[in-house]
Amino acid sequence: MTGAREAPESVLVYVGLDLVGDGLMKLPFVRALRNACPDARIVWLAGKGHSTYGGVLAPLVDGLIDEVVDDAGVGQGWDELLRPPLAGTALAGQRFDLVVDTQRRVKTTLLLRRIPHRLFVSGAADYWLSDRRPPRGHRRPAAMIRQMLDLLEIATGRQADPTVTRAIDPAAEALAETLLGDGRSFVGLAPGAGGRRKCWPLDRFLELGRRAADRGRTPVFLLGPGEAEWVDAVRTALPQALLPLQDPRAGAMAGSPLLTIAVAGRLDAAVANDSGGGHMLAAADIPLLSLFGPTPPAKFAPFVSRGTIVRAQDFGGTEMDAIPVDAVDAALETLLTAACPGRR
Numbered sequence: 001m002t003g004a005r006e007a008p009e010s011v012l013v014y015v016g017l018d019l020v021g022d023g024l025m026k027l028p029f030v031r032a033l034r035n036a037c038p039d040a041r042i043v044w045l046a047g048k049g050h051s052t053y054g055g056v057l058a059p060l061v062d063g064l065i066d067e068v069v070d071d072a073g074v075g076q077g078w079d080e081l082l083r084p085p086l087a088g089t090a091l092a093g094q095r096f097d098l099v100v101d102t103q104r105r106v107k108t109t110l111l112l113r114r115i116p117h118r119l120f121v122s123g124a125a126d127y128w129l130s131d132r133r134p135p136r137g138h139r140r141p142a143a144m145i146r147q148m149l150d151l152l153e154i155a156t157g158r159q160a161d162p163t164v165t166r167a168i169d170p171a172a173e174a175l176a177e178t179l180l181g182d183g184r185s186f187v188g189l190a191p192g193a194g195g196r197r198k199c200w201p202l203d204r205f206l207e208l209g210r211r212a213a214d215r216g217r218t219p220v221f222l223l224g225p226g227e228a229e230w231v232d233a234v235r236t237a238l239p240q241a242l243l244p245l246q247d248p249r250a251g252a253m254a255g256s257p258l259l260t261i262a263v264a265g266r267l268d269a270a271v272a273n274d275s276g277g278g279h280m281l282a283a284a285d286i287p288l289l290s291l292f293g294p295t296p297p298a299k300f301a302p303f304v305s306r307g308t309i310v311r312a313q314d315f316g317g318t319e320m321d322a323i324p325v326d327a328v329d330a331a332l333e334t335l336l337t338a339a340c341p342g343r344r
Helices: 018-038 076-081 106-112 142-155 170-180 202-214 225-237 248-255 257-264 278-284 325-339
Strands: 011-013 041-046 065-068 096-101 117-122 184-192 218-221 267-273 288-292 307-311
Touching: 011 018, 018 041, 018 142, 018 202, 018 278, 041 325, 065 096, 065 170, 065 278, 076 106, 096 106, 096 142, 106 117, 117 142, 170 248, 184 202, 184 278, 202 218, 202 325, 257 278, 278 288, 288 325, 307 325
Parallel strands: 011 041, 011 096, 041 065, 096 117, 184 218, 184 267, 267 288, 288 307
Antiparallel strands: none
């Protein structure tokens, strides 16, 4: 690649591994990479473990990533210097126009630079091992996804565009349509999180759902296995609410992130804590209101085209119960008005 406008024909992206949460957070990068290189062969190389893109999240990257090379044993030890680059993998002997090293361990980066390439970009050693670097004065962003998008922008010389251009998963989308139906305005509410300290109180989510229903919208509660004890409380307080993941028609798909993402794609907007559920909602790139307290949004906020963050610190606290219902309700209405200007 001799200039910012020359698109690569082949791209290798290196990661250590991808758990489901990692895959959800990295999805905007994958979309932006495909948008930047629409005709390129894109290979995702997981050098030190498994990638969820080769497993449960494979449908999300269908058409975006051409090949996932899983648990390849690349970028781990100095003994790799005794073998040709990528030896023992399906990529042995191949050359790539662009290699994107998404990790920052110097040893791994030195090993990866041996892969035949025209352009190599990496943030390791403050970009000193990269063929291209950011402008002087560049500050590394806190969020992992923004760091990855920076690498893409350094490689292409253009602003990254993570616009969603493809369906999530046809089977999941058809099921989501069955579970929610058509003709209504849906507002998503995801009250769970990996730790209860990150959860806004359930009674406030219920009040938010009641207000949405009073305005003619249908509240859609997204409750995972860890929130099973909340199902009865939601159904009692809001009989009109939908709980698609608890609907018997969801069947085996009920526990799949693909169904949650497909349901999210039918929502006008949603509210979530700092949680995996929030990142699943973000994977559909819908208007998203994220609630933060003990964790920093600069590092963990989901990446969406239209998003708002409400922090406990804005109301004099650090715990989630410092956030008042009125503030969340007002922020949600602002998001909804911007997303659906014809609906009130």
